[in-house]
Amino acid sequence: MGFFERIGNLDRRWIFLLMGLAVAIPIIIIDVTGFIPPELPMPKAKSTFQTLDDLPAGSKVLLSWDFDPATEGELGPMANTFIRQCAQKGHKMYFMALVPVGAQMIRSTTSDVIGTYYPDLVYGEDWVDLGYKAGNEAVVKTLVTDFNQMFPSDARGEPLSTIPMMSGIKDLTAFDAIVSVTAGYPGCKEWVLFASTPLKIPTVVGCTGVIAPQMYPYYPQQIQGLLQAIKGAAEYELLVNDWVRRDQFRNTLLAMGVEVSGEDSMGDLPSTSEELDAWAGDHVGKGLTEAQATEVRGFASEKKAELVAPVDAPEPGLFLEAQKRMGPQLSAHILMLVLIVLGNLTYFVTRRRGGGR
Amino acid sequence: MSRQAIGVTVVLSILAALIVARSLIGDGSGRVYTRTVTTEMVEVRLPASDPAAVDEEQARQGQVVTEEAWVPVDSEEAKKYASEGAATISWTSRKNVPYSQVRASPDDEGISFSWSQTLGIWLAALLTLAIFSFLYKDNPIYKTAESLVVGVSAAYWMVVGFWDIIIPNLIGRLAPAFVEANFTPGLTDLEPQWRYLIPAIFGVLLLMRLAPKGQWLSLWTLAFIVGTTAALRMVAYIEGDFITQINATIEPLYQVVRNADGTTDGYATLWASIRQLILVVGVLSCLTYFFFSLEHKGAVGKVARVGIWFLMITFGAAFGMTVMGRITLLAARFEFLFDDWLWIIDPNKQREVASVISMITG
Numbered sequence: 001m002g003f004f005e006r007i008g009n010l011d012r013r014w015i016f017l018l019m020g021l022a023v024a025i026p027i028i029i030i031d032v033t034g035f036i037p038p039e040l041p042m043p044k045a046k047s048t049f050q051t052l053d054d055l056p057a058g059s060k061v062l063l064s065w066d067f068d069p070a071t072e073g074e075l076g077p078m079a080n081t082f083i084r085q086c087a088q089k090g091h092k093m094y095f096m097a098l099v100p101v102g103a104q105m106i107r108s109t110t111s112d113v114i115g116t117y118y119p120d121l122v123y124g125e126d127w128v129d130l131g132y133k134a135g136n137e138a139v140v141k142t143l144v145t146d147f148n149q150m151f152p153s154d155a156r157g158e159p160l161s162t163i164p165m166m167s168g169i170k171d172l173t174a175f176d177a178i179v180s181v182t183a184g185y186p187g188c189k190e191w192v193l194f195a196s197t198p199l200k201i202p203t204v205v206g207c208t209g210v211i212a213p214q215m216y217p218y219y220p221q222q223i224q225g226l227l228q229a230i231k232g233a234a235e236y237e238l239l240v241n242d243w244v245r246r247d248q249f250r251n252t253l254l255a256m257g258v259e260v261s262g263e264d265s266m267g268d269l270p271s272t273s274e275e276l277d278a279w280a281g282d283h284v285g286k287g288l289t290e291a292q293a294t295e296v297r298g299f300a301s302e303k304k305a306e307l308v309a310p311v312d313a314p315e316p317g318l319f320l321e322a323q324k325r326m327g328p329q330l331s332a333h334i335l336m337l338v339l340i341v342l343g344n345l346t347y348f349v350t351r352r353r354g355g356g357r
Numbered sequence: 358m359s360r361q362a363i364g365v366t367v368v369l370s371i372l373a374a375l376i377v378a379r380s381l382i383g384d385g386s387g388r389v390y391t392r393t394v395t396t397e398m399v400e401v402r403l404p405a406s407d408p409a410a411v412d413e414e415q416a417r418q419g420q421v422v423t424e425e426a427w428v429p430v431d432s433e434e435a436k437k438y439a440s441e442g443a444a445t446i447s448w449t450s451r452k453n454v455p456y457s458q459v460r461a462s463p464d465d466e467g468i469s470f471s472w473s474q475t476l477g478i479w480l481a482a483l484l485t486l487a488i489f490s491f492l493y494k495d496n497p498i499y500k501t502a503e504s505l506v507v508g509v510s511a512a513y514w515m516v517v518g519f520w521d522i523i524i525p526n527l528i529g530r531l532a533p534a535f536v537e538a539n540f541t542p543g544l545t546d547l548e549p550q551w552r553y554l555i556p557a558i559f560g561v562l563l564l565m566r567l568a569p570k571g572q573w574l575s576l577w578t579l580a581f582i583v584g585t586t587a588a589l590r591m592v593a594y595i596e597g598d599f600i601t602q603i604n605a606t607i608e609p610l611y612q613v614v615r616n617a618d619g620t621t622d623g624y625a626t627l628w629a630s631i632r633q634l635i636l637v638v639g640v641l642s643c644l645t646y647f648f649f650s651l652e653h654k655g656a657v658g659k660v661a662r663v664g665i666w667f668l669m670i671t672f673g674a675a676f677g678m679t680v681m682g683r684i685t686l687l688a689a690r691f692e693f694l695f696d697d698w699l700w701i702i703d704p705n706k707q708r709e710v711a712s713v714i715s716m717i718t719g
Contacts, residue, residue, distance in 0.1 A: 073689025
């Protein structure tokens with residue numbers, strides 16, 4: 001039996017095994033080497049980031065976690081990153097879920113991100129967990145007119161009237177943006193149809209690859225940002241990680257009495273004291289005055305070390321999950337392309353030899 | 358024994374040997390440790406943060422207005438404001454501890470091995486492998502795991518349905534005082550709302566499907582559900598999926614994109630115009646394909662053919678996205694097996710000292 005005949009009669013379980021190895025091996029290699037596959041943020045991920053970034057600090061953001069553990073691998077990383085951007089920006093976060101297990105996803109993601117990296121945020125003042133509410137689109141429809149009817153209390157049983165950040169929330173128009181992370185029905189489509197379209201509330205959506213094509217038509221008129229599957233999550237993660245690093249650098253400078261003015265992106269951040277001196281010189285007139293630059297250059301060495309230390313600090317693993325998962329994607333897709341080419345070659349060769357079906 | 362059976366036996370034996378070996382190498386794997394944390398709170402009367410909201414009269418007179426609050430017993434507020442014999446409450450909770458911390462402080466009595474969570478990880482890992490076994494062929498182990506998923510899901514839905522729907526939305530409206538006293542402390546509106554008897558009756562009618570006689574009564578509820586859902590969706594779909602989508606499609610073919618300084622961005626304008634042209638051609642040709650009142654011959658047939666191409670590309674993109682999603686889910690399961698169970702990798706740097714890779718690479 002020739003090569004192509006063997007390929008044509010290959011047991012599909014060998015393909016399963018190859019696919020398993022194509023996914024498993026990169027996971028181990030990435031963990032050992034620390035290599036992160038390069039990503040280039042696309043317009044949809046950029047507009048997702050920009051929509052939340054354009055809101056002033058303290059804006060009210062409703063985050064609906066409409067997914068469950070079955071899709072956590074795909075949607076968990078983007079949910080974590082949404083929380084990170086909102087927490088770093090200083091937005092008020094209102095979590096809710098349209099699917100029952102979404103309530104557990106809220107507890108898990110808030111515990112991982114807020115509990116570990118933003119412990120200073122106060123429950124009830126900076127974020128609140130409203131939990132799961134049954135009723136699918138009827139929930140969204142009711143929230144449009146009366147928030148308290150749907151949520152008399154939060155997920156912990158605390159009446160909303162006693163939660164400070166709930167004061168003034170009468171209906172969905174009180175929110176400055178909606179974030180929906182969705183695995184299926186009910187989810188982003190219901191938010192688009194029943195809330196963001198009629199109320200014109202800025203809405204960003206993160207969804208599984210399966211339903212992403214259904215959401216394309218809504219972008220950019222009805223939804224302002226769209227993260228499609230793990231690829232969108234990886235792009236968004238990259239944008240937020242980079243911005244957080246810059247924001248932390250800016251905040252540390254501010255704590256040291258130097259305020260960088262304007263929307264300067266701060267260029268390449270310095271990672272050594274020497275680079276800091278050069279950075280201060282380069283930014284005169286671009287966010288820093290001459291006096292501020294001189295002040296930065298005159299910092300004591302300990303102060304300079306404190307300022308540049310976070311720039312090269314390793315990113316927490318929690319905020320690299322999506323980018324790391326693009327490694328297995330790459331190898332699995334290469335394998336698929338090879339198999340597709342091989343399958344087609346086999347088909348044409350065997351047909352030419354008279355064995356085609 | 359056939360060649361295939363021998364191959365499978367060898368693969369399974371190697372896997373089992375690797376798992377046993379992994380359990381014996383270094384610090385083993387798949388264990389969870391927790392720290393017991395005791396929290397003690399005391400009830401105090403603190404100066405009100407918003408005195409007028411608590412007692413407007415006292416606030417206006419300039420008196421100190423206080424309000425009840427629970428604070429940690431070792432806090433400054435407790436030392437300052439707690440009175441003799443004030444009510445206290447305490448509870449214990451368990452927090453997971455990274456293995457590197459366990460190894461660094463082996464004599465810490467606050468840290469203990471968590472049997473329940475360890476069992477959970479091993480169960481999840483073995484069930485994951487049981488589900489994977491379907492890739493070889495249908496087998497009793499896979500069937501058991503599948504039945505477990507279905508059973509647990511059904512049970513979970515029933516419990517959630519009872520506590521998150523029946524209790525707050527029905528019993529809580531009909532007998533709020535009872536619910537407040539037994540299930541949900543803190544309910545403020547304790548007046549029964551008798552109009553909720555109507556959904557209760559509809560609910561009972563739906564259950565008539567299970568009765569030996571009178572099953573037709575459930576049709577009333579089903580009719581209500583279908584009718585209201587259709588009406589609710591129709592309005593939203595007409596606005597969100599129909600009118601707004603038509604509005605988004607009927608745009609000039611020449612799309613001008615301007616820079617921040619008001620000048621035209623030629624490159625972006627070109628691509629935006631091409632995108633709009635493709636959109637319009639795609640919409641018209643796909644609509645032609647689904648227009649069956651004319652035979653698909655001649656010009657109509659050619660346009661319909663273009664529509665088929667657009668549909669095929671759309672389906673291809675959707676399938677590609679689905680494949681990407683499935684690979685991600687597979688990667689997430691492997692990460693669980695390698696990280697939480699086998700301690701081969703350590704993406705969150707929780708147990709570098711115990712991961713196999715660290716031991717190999719030093």
